[in-house]
Amino acid sequence: MTDDTPNDPQDAIDSEGERRREELDDRIFDHSAGDDQEGVPFVGAGPGNPRLLTVAGKELLEEADLVVHAGSLVNSELLDEYCGHAELVNSVGKDLEELIPLMRDAYEDGDNVVRLHSGDPAIYGAALEQMDALEHEGVPTYFVPGVTSAFAASATLRTQLTLNEVSNHVAFTRPQGKTLTPEEDHISDFVEMGDVTTCIYLGTHAVRDTMDRLLEADHDPETPVAVIYHASWPDEDVIIGSIGDIADKVEDAGYRASALVVIGDAVTGAGYERSFLYGDWANRGPDSSDGNESDAQANETQAGDD
Known part of the structure; x- marks a missing residue:
């Protein structure tokens, strides 16, 4: 030894x-x-x-x-x-x-x-x-x-973190605080992109500060937000709101830790478009790519990502 x-x-x-x-x-x-x-x-x-x-x-x-x-x-x-x-x-x-x-x-x-x-x-x-x-x-x-908590939260919300024509990207992030300077906090940047589902870890205690900064940056107060406390635990709780009102709801519930915050239209799962995978592309014949098998495989890979 x-x-x-x-x-x-x-x-x-x-x-x-x-x-x-x-x-x-x-x-x-x-x-x-x-x-x-x-x-x-x-x-x-x-x-x-x-x-x-x-x-x-x-x-x-x-x-x-x-x-x-x-x-x-x-x-x-x-x-x-x-x-x-x-x-x-x-x-x-x-x-x-x-x-x-x-x-x-x-x-x-x-x-x-x-x-x-x-x-x-x-x-x-x-x-x-x-x-x-x-x-x-x-x-x-x-x-x-x-399995990270963002995926459990997605399952609880019965939606996808990525949705065609709604959210093409997912950001795993945390708010500014003791270990992250204001310059390193990019939550507002992610929300501004519009097609990003922003998943905030370690930020339950800072929900109000985070939402206040988003409002100060002129983000739409109606942007959907979900807070999932103890995702997949027996005492799991789900709070649905928006940038404008979620802080009040979280404070009323008394949560200060152990919750994941999700911002973006994917929270509701509304407004997405049908993917290529099960649309017209799926019905194309074997010769529809001019006989180029690699093109078909590339299309399949791209469609599968939707």
């Missing part, structure tokens, strides 16, 4: 970042998402409902000896169902100097270690800094994707 004190996490992050600038990791070309890999998996627990955990995530949790999880952000029902046999460690309140030796030592002792993040660890998960610190100490790591 190595020393209980890890290398300085910031030194590890800087070192791994510099290495990444110089050359790509060979594992990028050796493995795809979902593969069995060596090391500590950083697993996305999904938005809340245990049934939205991926098959890969379920298998890894069932084999785990140690699960380091994101506290109350992970549904306790999921922990009970898949992790009851394992040692559970809540990562909330623990810094890298404590978490890295914990996971490193367990892995080096031969334990199956799983780092369990809420949603998908690639979206506001602060996963890479932990992975870099572990890699710097010789512990391999890898991502196991999860």
Whole structure:
């Protein structure tokens, strides 16, 4: 077993970042998402409902000896169902100097270690800094994707985040605050584009400030907004409103955290146009592309994106 004190996490992050600038990791070309890999998996627990955990995530949790999880952000029902046999460690309140030796030592002792993040660890998960610190100490790591809350919210709203002639783009973002300067807050820019569904993470506490800034920027106060509290959890709540009134509704409900804010016409699912996939293009014969199979395949790919 190595020393209980890890290398300085910031030194590890800087070192791994510099290495990444110089050359790509060979594992990028050796493995795809979902593969069995060596090391500590950083697993996305999904938005809340245990049934939205991926098959890969379920298998890894069932084999785990140690699960380091994101506290109350992970549904306790999921922990009970898949992790009851394992040692559970809540990562909330623990810094890298404590978490890295914990996971490193367990892995080096031969334990199956799983780092369990809420949603998908690639979206506001602060996963890479932990992975870099572990890699710097010789512990391999890898991502196991999860269902992010924006997709659970879309399912709850019974709509798509992208809709033909309504929303061609999706933005995952967060509002200005302690970790994001006003210059880095692009919510108004996304809304101004008109055909963007804007999904705001970590912004429940700032709904009024965000909407006030949008109104000051002369955005249409009738633009649809949905706030989905605890998407897919048993206590899920959905608040539908607009830029002009959603702040009052959220404050009346008393929510200050754990909700996703969605802005844009895709919230209602109204006004979209029929896609090419099931329109005239689907009825075209095999010779309609002048016998060019590659053109047909390109059209299919494009239509499928609708």
